[in-house]
Amino acid sequence: MKSQDEIIYLDHAATSPVAPEVTEVMLPWLRAGSVGNASSLHSLGRRARAAVEDARDQVAAALGITPLEVLFTSGGTEADNQAIKGLVWAAREAGRGTAIVTSAIEHPAVLEACEWLRDVEGHRLDIVGVGTDGRVDPEEMLEAVGPDTAVVSLMTANNELGTVQPVDLIGPALAERGVSFHSDTVQAFGKIPLDLHGWGITAAALSAHKFNGPTGVGVMTLRRDVDPHPVLHGGRQERGVRSGTLNVAGIVGLGAAAELARGRLADEGIRLTTLRDRLIEALTTLDGVTLNGHPTERLPNNVHVAVTGADAEATLLALDRAGIACSTGSACQSGAAQRSHVLDAVEAATDAAHLRFSLGLGTTEAHIDRCVAELTRLLVPATAGAI
Incomplete structure (x- = not known):
């Protein structure tokens, strides 16, 4: 071998x-004697919180959004599940509709989350096909959106074929209709420019290990005026949406990797x-x-x-x-x-x-x-x- x-x-x-620069900034948080829960009020906790918030600023700058819109997760799969399920549940409670529209080539974290909502909770799910080049027809996807549509999910770029989707056309049209738009940007971030606000994206998913960061940590971006139901219940960290003790070392690494990706x-x-x-x-x-x-x-x-x-x-x-x-x-x-x-x-x-x-x-x-x-x-x- x-x-x-x-x-x-x-x-x-x-x-x-993992980029060497990322490893370097993570090491102080991995060495023996390094301690501090980012939710604790003592000095060590405040130190950890400061490191988390610095990383949040780095991710926000890399995406062109505000730090409040950056929520840390365990990776892209959790971010996709939290966004889709949370937005659907919130829309159902508000009486804004319960149907879901997605594409046939989404990541399993998206497709299986949508199928679970259909099979277990009875939500209508419309799966839009793609051409032989892997691209969704914007008109076809928008035609599938009705007055009862709660969420549309379309990945920015396919993880297998690498095909980039017309999210820049679909997102603004959905924003005009008041429909939440989720996009898995896991493969796209750090490879192509993203314009989450301009594309009308309500929530997006990132995973650090796809852009030379550590495994086991990711991001869900979430527009400031949106309040999805949480999937995990507990300490109500991350705007009350994502509970769980923050992975300080991983988040610090993610922030550094995002800054590197932005610069290059x-x-x-x-x-x-x-x-x-x-x-x-x-x-x-x-x-x-x-x-x-x-x-x-x-x-x-x-x-x-x-x-x-x-x-x-x-x-x-x-x-x-x-x-x-x-x-x-x-x-x-x-x-x-x-x-x-x-x-x-x-x-x-x-x-x-x-x-x-x-x-x-x-x-x-x-x-x-x-x-x-x-x-x-x-x-x-x-x-x-x-x-």
């Missing part, structure tokens, strides 16, 4: 390495787009390899391809043995070996291996060229049925 230093890591969409967004976006296009161009010149997702409206770090006649798991493992770490799709479903709902939604070929290469900090031209060379080498036996 190759050592970690020998592996070319092209699976940043699953999780990204423009330059890193250009760099990653150049590398992405280099990889797409090289791979799609190979026989039997085609690009999945939208050709241009996609994240700068995502390359998702279909390899006709190859087996996905065997190809991935062969690349792994060659020192290339990539993915057959989302890593968010534990032990999942079945075809993803995203591939079904875009009617992707069933006789092909679908591979996701996601780039990030540390990815170089040499890594891209090595990836192309290894996949090219594998494709000869693959077309002969050896993979």
